[in-house]
Amino acid sequence: MEKNSHHLIRCSDCGAKNRIPHEKISHVPKCGKCGAELKMDQAEGKGGESYLFRCTKCRTRNKIPFWKLNAGAKCGKCGTTLDTEELFVAQPLMVSETNFDQQVLGSPLPVLLFAWAPWCPTCRTAMPVIDDFAKDAKGKIRVGKMNVDSSSAISSKYNILSVPQILIFDNGRLQETMPGALQKHEIMMKMARYI
Numbered sequence: 001m002e003k004n005s006h007h008l009i010r011c012s013d014c015g016a017k018n019r020i021p022h023e024k025i026s027h028v029p030k031c032g033k034c035g036a037e038l039k040m041d042q043a044e045g046k047g048g049e050s051y052l053f054r055c056t057k058c059r060t061r062n063k064i065p066f067w068k069l070n071a072g073a074k075c076g077k078c079g080t081t082l083d084t085e086e087l088f089v090a091q092p093l094m095v096s097e098t099n100f101d102q103q104v105l106g107s108p109l110p111v112l113l114f115a116w117a118p119w120c121p122t123c124r125t126a127m128p129v130i131d132d133f134a135k136d137a138k139g140k141i142r143v144g145k146m147n148v149d150s151s152s153a154i155s156s157k158y159n160i161l162s163v164p165q166i167l168i169f170d171n172g173r174l175q176e177t178m179p180g181a182l183q184k185h186e187i188m189m190k191m192a193r194y195i
Contacts, residue, residue, distance in 0.1 A: 007049060007066055009038045051087055051139055052195060054108040055080055059171055082108070091134035095144040097151050104169050109142045110194035111169040112187065115160050117148050123164045126181035133187050140195045170194050 009018050011031035018038060020029045029038045049066040055075035062082065064073045069084045086108050095103055095113060104111050114130045116123035127145075134143035148155040148163055158167060158174060168176040168190065178190065 011036055011038060051084075052109075053082055053084065053087065054171065055082060056106060056108055087139045089142070091138055092130060092143040092145050095146040095151070097153055100146075100151070100154055103142070103144060105172040107142045107169070107172075109140065110191065111142045111144060112137070112191060113167040113169065114143070114145045115148050115155070115163055115165040115167060116145060117163045119149075120163050122181055126164050129181070129184050129187070133184050136184075136188075137191070141191055166190075168194065 007020050009020055009029065010016070011018060011034060013036040014031060014034040016031055016033040018029065018032050020038070030036065031038055051064045051066070051069070052061055053064050053073075054061050055078060057080040058075060058078040060075055060077040062073070062076050064082065064084065069087070073082045073084055074080065075082060092114070093099075093103055104113055112130075112133070114126070116127070130143065130145065137143055146154065148160055154160075158177070160167075162179055164179075164181050166178040166182065166187070167174060168178075175194070176190065182190070
């Protein structure tokens with residue numbers, strides 16, 4: 001979990017905005033100005049922030065309100081406790097043949113996998129765009145980078161013949177492949193249907 005992860009909750013009594021650290025959400029937070037108990041549905045945004053998270057056991061997508069992240073969220077279908085720490089894994093992840101199944105196919109979030117090679121100049125110019133997208137997508141989309149030279153079995157399996165290439169996985173299956181470097185807004189539009 002990131003140390004600076006927090007949520008903004010507006011006090012219904014005095015209207016003050018309160019920055020509540022993620023780890024304190026499991027307790028009933030109080031307003032820093034007037035001391036009133038803060039209601040979780042007063043979080044910034046429509047009814048508070050929530051996350052779509054796939055159960056790794058039955059693969060059902062669950063909508064988890066942010067205040068349940070530390071309170072032991074469970075799958076609505078099979079009752080399995082959801083490992084919500086996965087929402088806050090540092091991104092982008094380095095993906096290789098050793099962790100591909102776990103980080104990509106077994107991901108509880110949709111995955112954007114950036115296939116690149118160290119000898120590719122276009123890949124180097126696209127990397128900052130992928131890194132920037134990874135920061136914005138944290139908690140919604142898992143972003144990974146894979147060096148095709150060191151992951152030849154995966155490259156062969158998914159027919160990666162040129163780089164850079166973006167592969168989108170959801171529910172353990174390849175959904176889309178996009179050759180070439182894309183701008184951040186283009187990536188966001190492509191990923192919107194998966195979140």
